[in-house]
Amino acid sequence: IFRLTQGLQEALDRADLLKTERSDLEYQLENIQVLYSHEKVKMEGTISQQTKLIDFLQAKMDQPAKKKKGLFSRRKEDPSLPTQVPLQYNELKVALEKEKARSAELEEALQKTRIELRSAREEAAHRKISDHPHPSTPATARQQIIMSAIVRSPEHQPTPISLLAPPSSRRKEASTPEEYSRRLKERMHHNIPHRFNVGLNMRATKCAVCLDTVHFGRQASKCL
Incomplete structure (x- = not known):
């Protein structure tokens, strides 16, 4: 009976020790969980900050790239500008030549019209002269003879x-x-x-x- 009681007492002590170890382990586990939760929160905050920083840096990296692309594109477009300007100049030059040719044609037509008008006037004047001849014609000569006879008549002095x-x-x-x-x-x-x-x-x-x-x-x- 003494051995059994001694064995039971040892078992109870061992159970208390195990309970104490268990409580210690539970406390350590709780501390570890709290620490893990804190570390998790910190890591999440760090991850979010790093993500924002990465996005910001990526945005800053993209902007210079766009600017560089814009500069390159301008540099690429700049050579095309001189080609466009001569094209417009050539078009204006061709239009000017067409206007000059048209004005020359109009001037030539105007000169032809003036010549035709002058010739028509001369022809009309010639016809007028032919229709109404000069006093040296027979009709006017007869008129002058009659007038001179009237003037020279003694009774008409x-x-x-x-x-x-x-x-x-x-x-x-x-x-x-x-x-x-x-x-x-x-x-x-x-x-x-x-x-x-x-x-x-x-x-x-x-x-x-x-x-x-x-x-x-x-x-x-x-x-x-």
């Missing part, structure tokens, strides 16, 4: 009264072409003296002898 008449009254006598032709016919059929003056006709009228039209600016014999 001027009288002192007609010579003393003022020029204003003489000009009033030929106020209109119809009145002038009527009075000229009356003078031809009566013994009224005539005085003719050769000069430029200032308005178109009809000849009292041949009944032809005397145009403006032509030489004609007028009775004073």
Whole structure:
């Protein structure tokens, strides 16, 4: 019985020792868990910070790369700019040459039109002269002969009264072409003296002898 009691006491002491060791181990485990949790939190914070730092550094590394690419691209584009500028200059030069050619064509057409207009005017003047010949033609020569015969006629010599008449009254006598032709016919059929003056006709009228039209600016014999 003593041995059994002694053995039981030893077993109980050993159980208490094991319990104490167990409690110590549990405490150590708790400390280790707390330390692990702290270390875990620290590691997570460090990882997050390092991740942010990596992202920041990566962003900073990407920006110089873009700038370098931009510089390189500009350097690559810069050689193309001189090629674009000459292309635009060549286009402007071609357009300018076209405008010059067009203006030259228009100038040539204008000169041709002027020449044609001048020739048309000359032809019209020639036709006008041919339609209304110079006083050296037979009709005008006959008119001059008739006028000279009238002037040289003894019964148509001027009288002192007609010579003393003022020029204003003489000009009033030929106020209109119809009145002038009527009075000229009356003078031809009566013994009224005539005085003719050769000069430029200032308005178109009809000849009292041949009944032809005397145009403006032509030489004609007028009775004073």
